[in-house]
Amino acid sequence: MSGSCFADRLEKHLNLTDRERAALARLEENQRKVKRGAMIQRANEPVTELYVLRAGRVMSYVILPDGSRQILRVYFAGDFIGSASTVYRKSPESLVALSDSVLCPFDKHSLRTLLEEHPRVAALMFVLSQMERVALTDRLASLGRSSARARVASFLLDIIDRLRLMDDSITNSFDLKLTQEEIGDAVGLTSVHVNRMIRQMEADGLISRANGRITLLDEAALEEIGHYTNRYTDLDLDWLPAA
Amino acid sequence: MSGSCFADRLEKHLNLTDRERAALARLEENQRKVKRGAMIQRANEPVTELYVLRAGRVMSYVILPDGSRQILRVYFAGDFIGSASTVYRKSPESLVALSDSVLCPFDKHSLRTLLEEHPRVAALMFVLSQMERVALTDRLASLGRSSARARVASFLLDIIDRLRLMDDSITNSFDLKLTQEEIGDAVGLTSVHVNRMIRQMEADGLISRANGRITLLDEAALEEIGHYTNRYTDLDLDWLPAA
DNA sequence: AGGTTTCGTTACGGAGGTAAAACGCCCCAT
DNA sequence: ATGGGGCGTTTTACCTCCGTAACGAAACCT
Known part of the structure; x- marks a missing residue:
């Protein structure tokens, strides 16, 4: 421990x-x-x-x-x-x-x-909350005008990128632990429509599903559809107070 | 100065x-x-x-x-x-x-x-970005599922509450400095629909307009419509490091 | 005054919501 | 193991809200 x-x-x-x-x-x-x-x-x-x-x-x-x-x-x-x-x-x-x-x-x-x-920890917490702020503005942009397809695509990509941030062993599949209704409540759609989108994406060969796990087969296409870019990399923290 | x-x-x-x-x-x-x-x-x-x-x-x-x-x-x-x-x-x-x-x-x-x-300033910046994070989650909730009316209402209330935070002399009217198209781009609607909502709210006696200024006539009703609650008050900052 | 921006209004079409029902699946209790 | 029961998924039909396109009026620079 x-x-x-x-x-x-x-x-x-x-x-x-x-x-x-x-x-x-x-x-x-x-x-x-x-x-x-x-x-x-x-x-x-x-x-x-x-x-x-x-x-x-x-x-x-x-x-x-x-x-x-x-x-x-x-x-x-x-x-x-x-x-x-x-x-x-x-x-x-x-x-x-x-x-x-x-x-x-x-x-x-x-x-x-x-x-x-540990004064520097306060700066770290500031950095974390800025990262979260930016992630939320991306979600905001996604909810503002994007189509149902785009919302679902960017949601899935956001999840997998954050999982990867924590766990290097994640490749291209994950267990979402969310019902389609919950995905809908996250992206502002009904479960009916989320289902339509997921099944369509599956039919298009973008994702596949097996016993609760979702596998992203074509992330490039999903990024295109979802207007998504990974913001969790490319940070500049050199300015942080010295240790 | x-x-x-x-x-x-x-x-x-x-x-x-x-x-x-x-x-x-x-x-x-x-x-x-x-x-x-x-x-x-x-x-x-x-x-x-x-x-x-x-x-x-x-x-x-x-x-x-x-x-x-x-x-x-x-x-x-x-x-x-x-x-x-x-x-x-x-x-x-x-x-x-x-x-x-x-x-x-x-x-x-x-x-x-x-x-x-000034280590405490880092904590202050953390606080500011938490406040902004919460404000963004409120906007997120507004864009997720709310109707056009609700989006416009909560947007207007958010603006006036933030103006009041800065300037005590603000009462119930302000000059928005945004076109209807810009309001639309903020709340995820077209200018056509923003116009419909604003004119409807004006007809309903909730707001009035005169040469660019918007006056909120019935904030309680707007809060009801927009599912809005002011989050800029009721902070607890006692835990901040002592000066 | 003249042009550009913003506002106001219309008709139409489409994306997504609503409701309802059937189906599959996991879990647990008998 | 097995047979519900409940939750989640899938599907259909219908309808509504909002977007699109287009144009005229008003306001606003310069």
Whole structure:
């Protein structure tokens, strides 16, 4: 239990000092297991905790007053989740586990201690939230005007690129753990239409499916259809304060 | 020219020390005036600068390969813009001035110096980008499934709430500085439909218009229609490292 | 004044939503 | 193992909301 998956993730982008790595690993000392379907945070309820997601899958969403659900983001191991609760008294979104997961909870005041002792970590958190901001603007552009096909294509590509960021062993297939209705709630379509698009993409030889796993057969074509470009690479973090 | 509008903005939420205020004011020493319509950053081109927007209006957008434009956000005096360029080598979005504006540019390495000397500023920047992240998720929810009416209503409310955040003298009317086509590109509609919605809302007594200014007559009804709640208040920043 | 931009309005067509039902599949209880 | 039961998927028919294209009116520079 030595490693910190959060530290591992950050080290994809920059070098950490031993002290920083140790401080980040300390965030993952407490571990809480949750089962698939468990509510981790409920929108509009007070929260004080945030989490490193150590294993599993979690999604965030909001329910609009008309009852429709908008899935905001799917998180994977190594992601830093619930971070809006650092800023807001009440959680702006709900968090639910898509599969059995391991969370490492810590409260805002541990965060304070961490930031006081390791100023550079604050800059890292700024970088992470900028990356997430840009990812969200890409989703925004996708929801604004793109066709159903484009929405589904870019959604799938975004998922696989983020999985690859965490786990080098990912090739071109993954287990989504989302129903077609949930995909619809993520990209702003009904399950009926998501189904049409997926089956069409399958017929066109762009993807294939087998027992829950989706395989992307022609990513270049999907990128074309989805107006997608991977933004998770090509970072410039040289300006970060020296270790 | 003593004040710093960026510092003023931050002080709406928390107390700064004199040293911090001075350091932030230093970011605004260089000022560059740009005219309406001027391109400040172009998507996919290398950038090294970011800006405090001291006066005027700026919008960010992307152009999708099919030619459609998605306006991501409109910025006002006191906003911190182009901040994605701290993380990415190439700007993920374009920035253009909606009115004659005053920008205070500084490069990533000044930012580094600032963060090294004032660790708490890094935490502040984290907070700002979390706030923006949440605002974007609200827009995302609005674009996902909401009707044209809802999109326009929540867009107008978001604008006025952000104006109020900066300027207490704003009451219930503002000069949008956007054409109906631009509103459409922000909320994912055509100008034809934006026009239908605006005229309908005017007929319903929810808004009124006079020489470019829009007045929100019934904000409660607009909030209902747009599924909108103001997220710019009710922050919890007590956990921030002590000054 | 003259041209350009923005606003306003129309008719039509299409992409995607709605509703409903059948089908497959996994899981669990008997 | 086996037979439901429930969830997810697939399919159909119909309909609505919004986009497209086009044009005239108004507003706005210069």
